[in-house]
Amino acid sequence: MxxxxxxxxxxxxxxxxxxxxxxxxxxxxxxxxxxxxxxxxxxxxxxxxxxxxxxxxxxxxxxxxxxxxxxxxxxxxxxxxxxxxxxxxxxxxxxxxxxxxxxxxxxxxxxxxxxxxxxxxxxxxxxxxxxxxxxxxxxxxxxxxxxxxxxxxxxxxxxxxxxxSISMAAAAVRLAGQLFEDLRKTRVLFVGAGEMIDLAATHFAAKEPKAIAIANRTLERGEKLASRFGGEAMRLADLPSRLAEFDIIVSCTASTLPIIGLGAVERALKARKHRPMFMVDLAVPRDIEPEVKALEDIYLYTVDDLAQVVQQGxxxxxxxxxxxxxxxxxxxxxxxxxxxxxGTVPLIQQLNAQADEWRAAEMARARKLLAKGESVEAVLEAMSRGLTQKMMHGAMAELHAGDAASREQTAQTISRLFLRKERSGTGH
Incomplete structure (x- = not known):
């Protein structure tokens, strides 16, 4: 294998x-x-x-x-x-x-x-x-x-x-703290409701931001997570129209395509009169279009961007x-x-099957002898001899087969397998 x-x-x-x-x-x-x-x-x-x-x-x-x-x-x-x-x-x-x-x-x-x-x-x-x-x-x-x-x-x-270790969530909080003087005055939006967002929300909630919101495709799951942090839940469809309300956006969904586009962020910046926005895209594939990073007043970090922060120390x-x-x-x-x-399992299985077959044959023969009135001593003697002969037959046949070199190799193998007690030099 x-x-x-x-x-x-x-x-x-x-x-x-x-x-x-x-x-x-x-x-x-x-x-x-x-x-x-x-x-x-x-x-x-x-x-x-x-x-x-x-x-x-x-x-x-x-x-x-x-x-x-x-x-x-x-x-x-x-x-x-x-x-x-x-x-x-x-x-x-x-x-x-x-x-x-x-x-x-x-x-x-x-x-x-x-x-x-x-x-x-x-x-x-x-x-x-x-x-x-x-x-x-x-x-x-x-x-x-x-x-x-x-x-x-x-x-x-x-x-x-x-x-x-510094988790991704802790690194995001640290970077946000460098941009905003007081995180208690910020409004934070989390997009998604999976394990990574749960972790990020836990870290940001510890900083007591002004507001927390969860946007998720399934409103019920978003509400369940939001209730833990005293936040609100919103539908993913409402995201573009409400993006401007938030200073910090952390996104991590399983979407195969970006869900926050360049146009939506540009409109949000205009509505905010270009107050800065801190964005973290923890999703793979991306949740936020990469072109967003080039916008002035946008601070966008991906999982790879966070690598330098988390490797410190x-x-x-x-x-x-x-x-x-x-x-x-x-x-x-x-x-x-x-x-x-x-690799030896099939061979072990075959050996066990062969031994069971021999045992069954000798047991059947012993029962017939007992039924005919043979003495127990004679039956046990015959059964033990029969088993011994079956076990030794293959080894004996190999010892008499092949050329001198192969017989010598066979002899060593058989000695190793059958004469271990004698080779050890002890009777134990």
Whole structure:
């Protein structure tokens, strides 16, 4: 069995390219079915698969008897509507131990834009559940991810990897505080109602802004989140007409197209008499048209723009990273040992089946002898001799077959398998 992974993330691919490969959680199951169907039509019918898709990365993990990396590349390039050569120039590929190491590092927050952040672990668990629900997760990938979660837990327990992390939300608050002298005088609009917006709203609410509003496609979900922060909820359709009311806009939806356009922002600025607006686009693909950044009095930050802020103080975390890597190394070794053993499973199953067949045959013969009135002692003697002969027959036949060199090699193997007690030099 072999494991392979391919992906692109915030260090290898620009935001707009990552946006082409972003899958919302409810898209994972049908996307996995499409991927696995593409394998089934070729030479790789039985492929396990999982997809992790966040604002910072899209990664595909697969497991099968034989790796099919080129096929996986072609499928992903086609799904994103880009040339395979372009995807290859921004993607990374990993096999077996390196794929496991990468998964462990991702789960532990070592490969995140925010070093040590915990959100990725929840996102990975969601992705694994989605793959499981889609019937795409077999024993090998399940083992890989369960071990990655265990390693991540150990890293967070045994090190201070997350102690100095600055979340995206905290970074956004810090930048907003540099633009506005007093955040208590600002009006903040959050677009979307998912986990990232929940986190951002929690951070901004702590600064007690003048007003908080949640704009969401589903009003009920927006109202539920807004009620927690004493804010109001609005429909996404009302966004363009009300944009001018807000000083700070934080957006993170699963929309495949921008929902805040250049024209709407220009009209809002005019209505505000060009009072500055602070905008944060945490979505991949983008929620806010990139041209908005060029407007005067607009301060627009994307997830990639926030990278410099969240990486500050990284030197303080190097000792924790070194500790974490040791834990990950041990996890990789353990997984590779398990993966190596998986190759012998069919042989073990065949040996057990053969032994059961011999045992059943000798038991049947023993019952017949007992029914004929043979003594128990004689029947046990015959049964033990019969089992012994069956077990030794193959080894004896091999010892008498082949040339001298092959017989010598066979003799060593049989000695190792059958004469271990004698070879150890003890009777224990």
């Amino acid at each position: 072999t494991v392979w992974a391919l992906g692109l993330n915030h260090t290898t691919a620009p935001l707009d390219l990552r946006g082409r490969f972003a899958f919302a959680l409810d898209q994972i199951a049908p996307t996995l079915q499409s991927l696995r169907s593409s394998f089934a039509s070729g030479r790789h019918p039985q492929v396990e698969a999982a997809i992790i898709s966040t604002c910072n990365r899209t990664e595909i993990y697969c497991a099968s008897e034989h790796a099919a990396l080129d096929h996986t590349f072609g499928w992903l390039a086609q799904s994103g509507g880009v040339a395979p050569a372009l995807l290859r120039s921004h993607a990374y590929t990993l096999h077996d131990g390196e794929a496991a190491r990468h998964a462990f590092r991702v789960a532990s927050g070592l490969d995140s834009m925010v070093l040590g952040e915990a959100q990725i672990l929840g996102q990975m668990k969601d992705a694994v559940r989605a793959a499981e629900t889609a019937g795409a997760l077999g024993s090998t990938l399940n083992q890989l991810f369960q071990r990655s979660f265990a390693v991540a837990k150990e890293v967070r327990t045994a090190t201070e990897i997350g102690a100095h 990284q030197a303080n975390r190097q000792a924790a990273v070194a500790q974490a890597e040791v834990i990950i190394d041990a996890g990789v070794q353990s997984f590779m040992h398990w993966l190596g053993q998986r």
